[in-house]
Amino acid sequence: MSTVLLPDVRDVTRDDASLRRFLHGLPGVDQVGADARAAALATRSIKTTAKAWAIDTAISMVDLTTLEGADTPGKVRSLCAKAVRPDPGSDAPPVAAVCVYPDLVETAVTALRGSSVGVASVATAFPSGRASLATKLHDVRDAVAAGATEIDMVIDRGAFLAGKYLQVFDEIVATKAECGTAHLKVILETGELVTLDNVRRASWLALLAGGDFIKTSTGKVNPAARPPVALVMLEAARDYLTATGELRGVKLAGGIRTAKEAVRYLVMVNEVAGDEWLDPKLFRFGASSLLNDLLQQRHKLATGAYDGPDYVTVD
């Protein structure tokens, strides 16, 4: 799918009927074929120099995340230290951002001052999104005021599944307006959208509404990021570029724990979207335990042997 006829964002989003017509007019996704393509890409063999490059690139794309009820300033500060210097004493790059709840943004901003690491905050009544629009926007304002450089919002999956596409669209537009200079990542929660046709439609909806990134999941719902879902979202970003000339990013979050999976996703980015996306500005992994596996694989490549979990820091 390359030349989606996109007359003008204002035309296709003029009213509910126009938006529905556009989204339902996108080519379908054959699930069996998408699964097969994702599985075939996973057989690429990435070794030696290619693996070293991929591991460092993956590290630089991590949004190091803690989203627990038990999060404390101490926990966040310790995570920030890890984000800046993931592997003390080595030349491992810093991660892309730290991702926290809005009330801990200030702590993270202070801890990361002077570093290249961004502060991302989930907002809009994360993870369920079940609150009034006013409450969700207030949540966003709080996070932005505290200094978040990236906002990870959730879409209203209930409205999407009920076919109220314009409502979902308007909420994303309103959220984007509250973000100011902060980048907006739109979480589709693909585990609740279930079908790949829905994933494609929600991706386009979020891109049309101005999302800087489309993101798979909150991490609170199973399944989270899966290869066929990533495939369809990368195709959407690629096709959006073809249709509009604008580059938008993709973030995979939830369930990615091993370097092997991360490298496979980078292969998918490379071969499906293209190598423009092999950049933390356009591709991210939302993860926590992934970083330590990447670091252990990094040690293995450097020394030829696994040194074990006690040789990476637990924060």
Add this chain to the structure above:
Amino acid sequence: MDKFVYAPAPESRDIARLKPSYQIFVDGQFRDGAGEAVKTINPADESPLAEVAEAGPSDVQDAVRAARRAFGPWSTLPARERGKYLFRIARAIQERGRELAVLESLDNGKPIRESRDVDVPTAAAHFFYYAGWADKLGYAGFGPDPKPVGVAGQIIPWNFPLLMAAWKIAPALACGNTVVLKPAETTPLTALVLAEIIAEADLPPGVVNVLAGGPAIGEAIVDRAATGEIDKIAFTGSTEVGKIIQRRLAGTSARLSLELGGKAANIVFDDAPLDQAVEGIVNGIFFNQGQVCCAGSRLLVQESVADELVASLQRRLGTLRVGDPLDKNTDVGAINSAAQLAKIRELADSGVAEGATRWSPPCELPERGYWFVPTVFTDVSQAHRIAREEIFGPVLSVLTFRTPDEAIAKANNTPYGLSAGVWTEKGSRILSMASRLRAGVVWANTFNRFDPTSPFGGYKESGFGREGGRHGLEAYLDV
């Protein structure tokens, strides 16, 4: 400049356990054939791989006699015992899977990804499947106690050397026949290793005989069928040779099944899942370098989405990795022989001469070996040779249609009828197209999928008889 450069990831050549020389297998013994010792070469770099002591006419005679002697005891063995042998062969193929995959890629030129993930597992699956049928033939719909045919002469091509051997041998043995198999001259090695597996499985001598050799040996096998010493010929190969065999056996009592050429239409409607259709087109024509009788060599695309689809296809072809067949990241390997490469070049040149537009992705080919860059022709019409003749190479011809009727008319307008593909999200259209396409296999929203449970075979000049599934038993039963 590419950011993400995949480092070479070659599978080790040592895994193939390549021997300096290979022998033919007759009456349970490996021996030097009475014919010439021929070097088989690696098409990826033209280096010699091994010497094969090819069969001569006396070997054909010995093999046919051995198969005849073995037929009585083998066909009267309790069926579940025959099944046990087949299960044993299937397991041994799996156990030696890596060896067979590397050997196949060396001898044939196909990427290790395909020999490892398709050829070898599907060959094992075929033996497993027919092993299960051996003691259930009475329930296959051919009467309560169907009898085997006798001695089968089987002649197979070079495009899937091991897999075609499995397609031929497994159903024949399950039904109680004995076999004289001739692999193709350019790709004898995996069939000879399969003979080793068969010997190690303790199959009674003469039940399977493998004769490496050229066309003269194939001809000698067919001659034995004409005289009644062989009861059935199963041939997979070109339509040209298929016609010669059929003429030779006309008026004789020998049975014949032929699986010949094709010029399959892969039909993409405007409501197709386009990203998956692009994958299906790629798999349809670039799988095994397009050296597939059922390759989707004619892309019929609805004119309203043609530009979009071709643009997507071209972008996708830019990511195909052509090169060393043993590299695990290679998508497209070498052409099997110099003769085949010359044929592909000649037909591709005719496409240009006849006015079609030729396109290939930028791609560096190795200096030595037989290579052809993946090629797409647009502005092709039904009158062009590249739309009518089987190229048997990585060359796709793109044609357009306006209505389903026109798609059917163009798809069926070929002397062949082996396979076809239909891409649409509309289930009713799939069913209606499938019933109107004159092709033995119709794939819906996929292409080039093979499974031992599914019958495979052609219409018209693509041959007759079915291989695979319950239908595949019929070719080896006296019904």
